[in-house]
Amino acid sequence: MTTSTRGAAKAPAVLVLEDGRIFRGRAYGAVGETFGEAVFSTGMTGYQETLTDPSYHRQVVIMTAPHVGNTGVNDEDPESSRIWVAGYVVRDPARIPSNWRSRRSLDEELAAQGVVGISGIDTRALTRHLRERGAMRVGIFSGNALPDEGTMLAEVRQAPEMSGADLSAEVATKETYVVPAIGEKKFTVAAVDLGIKGMTPHRMAERGIEVHVLPATATAEDVYAVNPDGVFFSNGPGDPSTADGPVAVMQAVLERKTPLFGICFGNQILGRALGFGTYKLKYGHRGINQPVQDRTTGKVEVTAHNHGFAVDAPLDQVSDTPYGRAEVSHVCLNDNVVEGLQLLDRPAFSVQYHPEAAAGPHDAAYLFDRFVSLMEGQRA
Numbered sequence: 001m002t003t004s005t006r007g008a009a010k011a012p013a014v015l016v017l018e019d020g021r022i023f024r025g026r027a028y029g030a031v032g033e034t035f036g037e038a039v040f041s042t043g044m045t046g047y048q049e050t051l052t053d054p055s056y057h058r059q060v061v062i063m064t065a066p067h068v069g070n071t072g073v074n075d076e077d078p079e080s081s082r083i084w085v086a087g088y089v090v091r092d093p094a095r096i097p098s099n100w101r102s103r104r105s106l107d108e109e110l111a112a113q114g115v116v117g118i119s120g121i122d123t124r125a126l127t128r129h130l131r132e133r134g135a136m137r138v139g140i141f142s143g144n145a146l147p148d149e150g151t152m153l154a155e156v157r158q159a160p161e162m163s164g165a166d167l168s169a170e171v172a173t174k175e176t177y178v179v180p181a182i183g184e185k186k187f188t189v190a191a192v193d194l195g196i197k198g199m200t201p202h203r204m205a206e207r208g209i210e211v212h213v214l215p216a217t218a219t220a221e222d223v224y225a226v227n228p229d230g231v232f233f234s235n236g237p238g239d240p241s242t243a244d245g246p247v248a249v250m251q252a253v254l255e256r257k258t259p260l261f262g263i264c265f266g267n268q269i270l271g272r273a274l275g276f277g278t279y280k281l282k283y284g285h286r287g288i289n290q291p292v293q294d295r296t297t298g299k300v301e302v303t304a305h306n307h308g309f310a311v312d313a314p315l316d317q318v319s320d321t322p323y324g325r326a327e328v329s330h331v332c333l334n335d336n337v338v339e340g341l342q343l344l345d346r347p348a349f350s351v352q353y354h355p356e357a358a359a360g361p362h363d364a365a366y367l368f369d370r371f372v373s374l375m376e377g378q379r380a
């Protein structure tokens with residue numbers, strides 16, 4: 001069933017950036033107030049996957065695609081059990097969703113999950129502003145009795161910053177669970193959940209992997225208790241410089257030479273485990289159309305991204321690390337940001353983007369096959 005929101009009277013809403021710029025629109029989703037880091041996503045499709053990606057925890061997502069909500073909300077596409085974005089900013093919401101899978105409108109879903117949004121603002125101007133000034137804190141305020149601008153701005157400036165935020169444990173599973181292999185079971189993988197998306201264990205299960213998804217606080221003993229053929233570190237929210245626990249677990253895995261694969265936050269943790277630094281990008285990469293080159297094959301792939309931090313590793317030299325030689329395996333062709341790392345002497349690699357592709361192109365699916373090859377190699 002789809003429901004029309006045409007003509008519904010929407011309360012006024014205001015978006016206030018920490019540098020004082022203000023946009024006025026109408027309430028979208030829940031009415032109230034919310035705060036977070038303002039980030040923009042360039043994905044034209046896949047808003048359900050974006051909203052439910054735990055890596056967006058504490059971020060207010062601005063959609064550059066002008067028309068959002070056309071296909072409503074279905075029960076198949078969420079990447080986790082809830083919407084994680086702290087707020088949602090769209091220019092022109094669909095008045096009537098239309099899709100055979102749609103169960104309700106996006107507006108209704110945001111309201112039902114208490115997610116405050118704003119519509120009817122110039123998202124292109126807002127995105128250009130963030131590109132020039134960088135990601136910053138933002139507040140959305142909606143309702144018929146709004147505070148004055150000075151009060152709203154003061155509240156935005158009191159909200160926590162993304163730099164220094166340690167958020168994985170807030171979004172990750174509290175209990176270990178198992179995603180069974182599809183078809184014949186070939187491998188067991190311990191996946192450390194730092195904010196994992198549902199499609200990631202699914203991509204492994206499709207390749208005959210039984211995935212044991214462990215809480216973010218898992219220790220090396222917890223990882224090896226499942227007797228894994230390989231260890232995986234997931235994507236997740238927050239600042240990688242705070243992830244000391246997962247870095248230590250990864251170092252134990254590198255020490256034992258167990259095949260290792262990391263995605264996004266997992267790539268940043270591998271960077272840190274090898275002794276590289278991480279830093280905050282000016283406004284990050286978010287969307288499903290980012291060109292990346294696999295330097296091991298020379299091939300270019302169009303990929304899904306959602307990251308605000310990156311690894312600081314030298315692009316054009318092999319680095320000596322405590323775990324042998326390492327190199328940058330993938331690079332973003334827009335801005336030369338490090339998009340992947342690999343060890344040359346141990347079975348470990350990671351990428352900064354999203355080969356599970358939910359949403360996004362499937363160009364990078366081969367990385368799951370590379371992980372399988374590492375595990376096969378270890379058995380041979």
Ligand SMILES: NC(=O)CC[C@H](N)C(=O)O
Pocket residue numbers: 055234235236237238239240263264265266306307308309310
């Ligand atoms: N999707 C992710 O894993 C994001 C990693 C990290 N929180 C960042 O913003 O860079």
